[in-house]
Amino acid sequence: MSVRELVVLGTASQVPTRHRNHNGYLLRWDGEGILFDPGEGTQRQMLRAGVAAHDLNRICVTHFHGDHSLGLAGVIQRINLDQVPHEVTAHYPRSGQRFFDRLRYATAYRETVHLTEAPVAADGTLAVTPSYTLEARRLSHPVESYGYRLIEPDGRRMLPERLAAHGINGPDVGLIQREGRLGDVTLDEVSEVRRGQRFAFVMDTRLCDGVHALAEGCDLLVIESTFLDEDVALAEDHGHLTAGQAAAAARDAGVRHLVLTHFSQRYSDPEEFERQARAAGFEGELTVAHDLLRVPVPKRR
Numbered sequence: 001m002s003v004r005e006l007v008v009l010g011t012a013s014q015v016p017t018r019h020r021n022h023n024g025y026l027l028r029w030d031g032e033g034i035l036f037d038p039g040e041g042t043q044r045q046m047l048r049a050g051v052a053a054h055d056l057n058r059i060c061v062t063h064f065h066g067d068h069s070l071g072l073a074g075v076i077q078r079i080n081l082d083q084v085p086h087e088v089t090a091h092y093p094r095s096g097q098r099f100f101d102r103l104r105y106a107t108a109y110r111e112t113v114h115l116t117e118a119p120v121a122a123d124g125t126l127a128v129t130p131s132y133t134l135e136a137r138r139l140s141h142p143v144e145s146y147g148y149r150l151i152e153p154d155g156r157r158m159l160p161e162r163l164a165a166h167g168i169n170g171p172d173v174g175l176i177q178r179e180g181r182l183g184d185v186t187l188d189e190v191s192e193v194r195r196g197q198r199f200a201f202v203m204d205t206r207l208c209d210g211v212h213a214l215a216e217g218c219d220l221l222v223i224e225s226t227f228l229d230e231d232v233a234l235a236e237d238h239g240h241l242t243a244g245q246a247a248a249a250a251r252d253a254g255v256r257h258l259v260l261t262h263f264s265q266r267y268s269d270p271e272e273f274e275r276q277a278r279a280a281g282f283e284g285e286l287t288v289a290h291d292l293l294r295v296p297v298p299k300r301r
Contacts, residue, residue, distance in 0.1 A: 002030040004197070004297035006222060006259065009038075009045035011289045013226045013240075013262045014067055021045050021291050022067045023262065025222060027199060029150065029297075030131050032057040035075065036148065036201050036222075042071030043078055049292050053082040058127075058134075061092035062203040063145035064099040073106040076115065083112045091126055091136070093144040094119035120146050123210075137213050139205035141239040147203065147214045152196030162190040197297060203262060206239050207249065215253035219298045222289075223250065224262035229276050247277035250284070256298050258282055261289040 009024030016022050022039025026049075033055035035042075046052070056079060061069050069092075079088055092100050097119060104115070118126065120136045127134040132150045139145040158173060166185045168176060176182040176190065200214040202223040215221050225247075226240040235242050241249075243260060250258040260273050267273075270288050277286055287295055 003028050004030065006220065006295040006297070007049050007051060008259075008261065008289045008291060008293040008295065009042055009049060009051070010291055011261045011263060012039075012067065013224070013264050015265060016041065017265050019291070020263065020265075022071065023203070024071060025201065025261075026051050026055070027150070027201075028055070029199075032129075032131065034058045034060060034134075034150075036060050037062055037068040037203060038071035038075045039067045040070040043074040045291065046075075049294075053078045054084050056084065056088055057086065059088065059090045059092075060134075060148045060201070061090070061096075061100075062139070062147060062201070063093060063141060063143050064096035065143065065204065068203060069099065069103065072100070072103040076104055077107070077109045079115070080109060080112045087114045087116055089116040089118050089127070091118050091120055091134075091148070093146055094121040095144045137210035138208075139202070139210045140208040141204045141206070145204055147201060147205070147210055149198065149200040149214045149218075151198050154196045155194040156187065156191045157194040158191045166190060194300060197300060199297060204239055205241065206236060207241065207245055211241075211249050212253060215249050215255055218250075218253065218255045220257045220259065220295070221250055221253070221255045222259045222261060225260040225273055225277070226262050226264050228267060228272060243273040243276040244280040247280040247282040247286075251280065251282045255282075255284055257285040257287070257295070259287045259289050259295055 005028050007026040010021030012020035021041045023037040024042040025036040027034045135149045136146045180187045198218045199220045200218045223246045225243040227235040227242045229242045229244040273288050
């Protein structure tokens with residue numbers, strides 16, 4: 001049975017706190033693991049969450065501020081120490097290549113794993129697999145930053161009442177699925193499109209076209225909400241979102257499950273983020289993230 005869930009490793013912005021580690025998020029998508037923004041301490045948080053280096057297939061870095069990337073050195077060395085048997089691919093802004101190089105080779109270690117560098121230079125598709133297409137969109141932050149989006153290919157949902165009406169049952173159901181036709185009956189007559197699931201990861205950014213494109217129609221959206229709404233001027237100045245801005249973007253995009261994260265240390269009441277998100281009109285499922293939380297991707301509609 002496939003597993004699709006988000007494992008939250010850290011939720012702090014800029015500096016860790018007593019209760020929040022630097023950023024780190026693992027998306028389990030069927031048999032793959034995609035690690036987003038491994039900040040300082042990510043390797044230890046992986047141990048606490050039961051995440052192994054062998055679980056990682058991709059690493060996606062939005063930008064090269066320390067709270068989103070300082071954990072790269074430890075994670076890459078752990079991948080090599082554990083001799084992960086499969087290729088691991090790293091995506092990150094091409095403009096930060098020098099930072100990636102420094103982190104990858106921060107200290108001496110023995111390289112045992114093929115780590116593919118696949119930097120991002122523009123909006124577009126980064127990878128296509130049988131399970132998903134991975135895309136990137138430019139965000140608005142003082143340094144170059146990209147958000148990421150996974151899109152599952154659409155499938156087909158068989159309709160039992162229509163199958164029965166055409167007298168199709170048993171092995172013939174599989175046959176019409178494979179061939180697209182059984183006698184005079186087409187697959188479209190006995191099935192409907194099953195929309196593929198969508199996931200997006202949006203970190204440090206002001207509101208911009210990239211935010212809306214990434215969030216559009218998502219089943220699960222992970223998005224930064226560094227500031228509360230009363231500090232919107234600070235958010236704009238530093239290139240961040242408020243809780244209300246993040247929730248409004250999710251509302252307009254038809255997001256089903258919204259995960260708010262990346263909280264400034266200045267706030268002591270996490271529930272205020274939820275209150276402001278609801279005040280912005282978001283009515284879907286809402287989670288204010290905390291470290292070591294696990295969030296399942298919503299079931300298909």
